[in-house]
Amino acid sequence: MVKKSLDKGVSSLKETSKEWARKVGIDSVEKLNAMIDSGRGMELVLVCEVMQSNSIYEIARRIAAEKRRIILISGPSSAGKTTFSHRLGIQLMALGLSPHAIAADNYFVNREDNPKDENGNYDFECIEAMDLEKLNTDMCKLLSGERIELPVFNFRTGKREYRGNHLQIADSDVLIMEGIHSLNPAMTYALDEADKYKIYISPLNQLYVDGGDEQQVKVSTMDGRLLRRMVRDHRTRGNDVEKTLSMWKSVRKGEETHIFPYENEADAMFNSGLIYEYTAVGRSAKPLLQAVSSDSEYYEEAQRLLRFVDMFRDIDLEYIPADSILREFVGGGCFDI
Template sequence: MKEVEIFCKNTGSYHSFPMGTSLLEISSSLNIKDDHSVCGAIVNNQVKELTFCVVKPKQIEFIDVSNTDGIRLYIRSLIFLLYAAIKEVFPHVDFRVQNGISNGYFCELNGLEREISESDVFSIKQEMQSMIDADLPFVKKDLLTPEAVDLLMKQGLVEKAQLIEQQGQLYTHLYFLNDLADYLFGHLLPSTGYIRNFGLIPYYDGLLLIVPRRKNFLKLRKVSYHDKLFEIFQEQKDWAGIIDVSTVGSLNDRTLNGRGGEVIKISEALHEKKIAEIANMISSRNGDVKVVLIAGPSASGKTTFSKRLGVQLAVNGLRPHHVSLDDYFVDREHTPRDEHGEYDFEALEAIDIAFFNRQMIDVFEGKRVSLPRFDFRQGKRTNNGDTLQLTPGDILIVEGIHGMNPDLLTRIEERNTFKIFISALTQISMDEHTHISTADNRLLRRTIRDAKYRGYHAADTIKRWPSVRKGEERNIFPYQENADVMFNSATLYELGVLKKYAEPLLKMVLENQKEYSEATRLLEFLSYFKQINDDEIPPTSLLREFLGGSSFVY
């Protein structure tokens, strides 16, 4: 039998195997041992499932759940398992994955017609465990697309069927667990026996599916309740209901029927209405609010939001003044370093807190202060002659990632502040079982902005993204519930617009680059969207901060 040679990064050596050997057989033969069970592989810098068979020379790296792509494989398989268990316990209930929250995935059971009880959760978990114990295979099958669509429709997965049909492909592959079919826009584990840890609890009016920690698989991620974040997710459902666009399929349907402009207009009007409402809340504080703090993760649109809020505050008779926390960075040699010895610009200690508080107190007392300007090229704080003195009717808008941190303004009374947390909480889902990650939405925004304004290639942005996300998890998200109000900067239409700008950038990532795997995943994701023309996006839109064409000066 003809053999193929592979290079295994885990062993650091070449090996020969019969043509058609599966990755699972190769990992077993090489006795690959990771911290946890091998769940997939990176083959020529593309993610593959363990059932993938090698017929040509390949470079292979086996991965487990400590790897980002590995945990994605695990989560998709876990969601399919949950779906199958619910179909067994509640055959007539519609199961929907809504969004990621509290280190888990919020799911709804529509048609149960009563509150979910602890006994319901116990029954579902028991069924899931019995399927795990049976080690049932996830079987991948290629079907003629009309057959796949018909099968999904019979299972009640109308949204999934609609999206697959829109792709116009001759064949479609589905995964099967016993006789139940599903597709979760990515690879799965070989079988249910690979799922060794999960949690399931009642959460608000639904369920929370809890996944293991990446670095400590035996422990589940910590669960907490995020009332304000959950409320904003519920608001997004209402907004999607107003336009009747809750999935990619329904958005594509509007686009194909020439109604993309209508979605843009309504989405932008909803944003303007929300910003006006926030401005009214601030103005109603009887003049107590002296500073508005705006915080949020990377590519959430903080800068444009602060400018649009300033316009609405001006409509209410206030005079806004904008200040960036970035200008209060300590000089480069005093910047803290992370565990790798790199400058940690996202740590609170990277800001001169004492100096910032001193200036804020002086400003609130009516004194004139000289505003700093941070020179990022020299790594030093400078003074360019700008001054600030507040008079009655003036209000300060401070933008920066630490705005929700209680240690930022330690010497300012709470009643004098108004905190706004902003993030791009994607408002549509792929279909019933696949939510769209808010992080993916922001990564696409940042990829476009970095290329347009900073000269970075998509590979550069993708390479930096894990570090950015780590900083957000440490410095931003733990404080988001401190906000007086949250604002969702995502729009229903934007992924259809971002497609046009992001695809050419992602296609420039080469196969021999480590970032090729992530670029390929994002391209596959964008392939499901029909492109929306951006001509009707107004110059004041938050999206213009990334696309260009904004009427605001940055």
């Protein structure tokens, strides 16, 4: 399969987003709010979710038709990679395949061997933090039908352990691995390209807002990802907004270094954005942003984000299906993320 160029890959995501907006008749914040005000919020949610499900089905269908055996998934922070992996696995099961999730994080090198950055801190995001030789040896053995014992990385001790977790796969089995380096050819250097199916996932929306003087301003997708992360980090890690904002610059730097350069390696691009999501994530983010004190160094940024979420009507979170990608952030999902 001929790989997409970087520009074509991003363009593909944008075109998908535009197509979804056209189908529901919403290309602006004003139209989105009007639909919610008219009592059609649930209809909007369900239509958006079905369009996204159709995309997952199409990717699964291609994987099955092309008999790919290892699926590699990557994308920026808060793209919804974990939920997407679960949903793709379920779709593959419906097509008669048996998916097995492989956690790339279990192939970290032992802590004492982990590279350090220019400040002397452990760099857990560089590809050298992974034991690529072991990962490739294990994956090659699995794909050739051998039985292996999968490692488990103990993040408390900083060491790889073996706990009797064995795996052997048949011809109808597929491996699913998601992580920041999954599209980097160096990560799976020993695997046959014919076995790989690489997926890039990122949330994009083509919503505009009235910017005055008949100007249309595009709603920031980056702010959408930041809000997703704020809500998820508070729910799952107890982090406040300030903690998330303090890490965001580093997160973005890591994306620029380790993820975005390899978008063009993808066989499929998946848009994990949902037209209605700002109304749902914004509802969850609002009290967290309001809690930022006026004497905080992040107060102005919190106020800017509050003005952003205030543009959108709230939507009832009960409308969101249990398997929605948004459940990875707002909670209440069936995958216990």
